[in-house]
Amino acid sequence: SQQGEEDPQALSIQEGENATMNCSYKTSINNLQWYRQNSGRGLVHLILIRSNEREKHSGRLRVTLDTSKKSSSLLITASRAADTASYFCATAGSYNAGNNRKLIWGLGTSLAVNP
Amino acid sequence: NAGVTQTPKFRVLKTGQSMTLLCAQDMNHEYMYWYRQDPGMGLRLIHYSVGEGTTAKGEVPDGYNVSRLKKQNFLLGLESAAPSQTSVYFCASSYGTQETQYFGPGTRLLVL
Numbered sequence: 001s002q003q004g005e006e007d008p009q010a011l012s013i014q015e016g017e018n019a020t021m022n023c024s025y026k027t028s029i030n031n032l033q034w035y036r037q038n039s040g041r042g043l044v045h046l047i048l049i050r051s052n053e054r055e056k057h058s059g060r061l062r063v064t065l066d067t068s069k070k071s072s073s074l075l076i077t078a079s080r081a082a083d084t085a086s087y088f089c090a091t092a093g094s095y096n097a098g099n100n101r102k103l104i105w106g107l108g109t110s111l112a113v114n115p
Numbered sequence: 116n117a118g119v120t121q122t123p124k125f126r127v128l129k130t131g132q133s134m135t136l137l138c139a140q141d142m143n144h145e146y147m148y149w150y151r152q153d154p155g156m157g158l159r160l161i162h163y164s165v166g167e168g169t170t171a172k173g174e175v176p177d178g179y180n181v182s183r184l185k186k187q188n189f190l191l192g193l194e195s196a197a198p199s200q201t202s203v204y205f206c207a208s209s210y211g212t213q214e215t216q217y218f219g220p221g222t223r224l225l226v227l
Binding site: 030031033040041042043044045048088090092093102103105106107108 | 119155156157158160163173205207212213214215216217218219220221
């Protein structure tokens with residue numbers, strides 16, 4: 001069962017532009033994680049944001065979390081061709097919601113950055 | 116540190132054959148996972164382990180078996196391969212069930 005749903009499914013931008021992708025989820029969470037997957041490779045962890053955090057930064061990445069709207073966004077600034085990849089969100093359900101304690105994965109956003 | 120490694124990288128099987136995929140991690144993680152990834156389906160959890168000697172079923176366990184005899188290794192077995200098991204298989208490990216997962220490079224399996 002999918003908890004996180006990324007939007008859009010696919011995104012194509014020019015190098016230097018910003019890329020924004022969103023993740024929505026259904027039940028309360030302890031944390032939300034973003035991962036990147038380059039074509040044919042394993043997933044790589046980007047950022048983990050906990051339910052009591054609203055924003056986190058890592059280099060050119062900015063993640064926001066709005067628990068009232070049950071949504072998160074990943075912003076990549078000044079994109080590069082090397083950012084071309086699929087981006088996945090994964091949610092960790094909260095203890096008191098009786099949620100599955102394992103990570104639940106979205107279907108991903110495919111980002112193409114054109115040189 | 117090698118992180119998470121998987122062998123083999125690619126394999127072709129005929130229907131009915133069996134094989135074992137090996138995952139190894141050198142981060143002393145308690146938790147290990149096997150996923151399969153199919154186009155348009157995202158990651159689906161097959162089996163997981165919360166420690167040496169333990170295994171548990173995930174979302175799509177049918178047709179697969181696993182073993183975790185050593186903390187650093189997690190084996191995924193296909194007893195009688197079917198074309199529906201054609202997929203890319205990823206192993207991952209983590210300190211906790213809700214913490215960051217570290218992935219291997221994947222095994223591409225084609226069942227004819």
